[in-house]
Amino acid sequence: MAVRTRLSVEARREQLIALGEELFAARPFDEVSIDEIAARAKISNGLLYHYFGSKRDFYVEVVRAAVQGLRAVTAIPDSVPEPERSVRSLDAYLAYVEAHAPGYLQLMGSGGGADPEVAGIVDALREEFAARILEGLRRTGLEWAAGDAPPLLRGAVRGWVGMVEHASLDWVAHRDVPRAALAELLQAVLVSTVQAALTADAPARD
């Protein structure tokens, strides 16, 4: 009985978070009211507060779920060799952006970042993307296996993650470039970014 109740609570939370993704994708945080969320979910405001504490807490959970979705689809198994792994990860990222364009624009674009905790969740994802790329490079035999990546390479890869994000925002705002063309361009830029960073780093490590 206890298990069954807990599952039901989990299911209800998931249902509410899915509804939140829909509502917060369509409009900014300030324009979505607790009344509307509760009415759409056919529950009382009180029950919504019971599950999530506050509208802000609810929003943070919605963002966390969306970011977790993006993290999951872009996590390509280590068994896939580079560069195919990073190509597939980038393509999954852009596919997710395309499928969730309004929510992506709200979260990453001008309307987003209205909350330091939300900004921190998004930042952690960016850092994870950069770490995955560096890990992929490390496994191809680059030499910093024992420690951190060279600083310039770390910054360059972190910058490239920002490029993907901003190019994605431009892409979903204009919708005039095929996804494959954007993916190919960004992948080519990643390759040349890494090459440029390693070339520049090399003399300092001689």
Next chain:
Amino acid sequence: MAVRTRLSVEARREQLIALGEELFAARPFDEVSIDEIAARAKISNGLLYHYFGSKRDFYVEVVRAAVQGLRAVTAIPDSVPEPERSVRSLDAYLAYVEAHAPGYLQLMGSGGGADPEVAGIVDALREEFAARILEGLRRTGLEWAAGDAPPLLRGAVRGWVGMVEHASLDWVAHRDVPRAALAELLQAVLVSTVQAALTADAPARD
């Protein structure tokens, strides 16, 4: 007399905005109080409200002034030939970031973007950076002189502007890369980004 009074108001506003840049660079918006601003400026809270309406309006003016400063230092005259013009602009950007690191982190990093109007001001600057680069390319004789840049090139350049921003955030957070090395890397990535975008666009326009 009227002129003198107006100048005095302008000078007072400028003084308050400079103080705001200092305070909002050190801590997030929510942690800076009107009381503190007024006390530091040695004026009454009422006079501060008289000048700026609200703490939020004051903050927006502070951001506007900071963004205007960044816009101004990166505006290299058209008379400077490419690629020197874009090299100098990028170097001026990074020099500004270095000189205003705490404020840059607050505005562009996790703590920033707490306000749609602020986000819009920052976005407009990004678009202007991208437009300047495209204009520089156009003047070097690229073929879209009569109209808009090809979509992939536009998106790629806008993405690169995001890369500069994110690499800058990583840079000021870690401070372990010389500015010249970062500038050189980012400039090399811009060149290869433009080349990749033009190569990919070319077949479609045959």
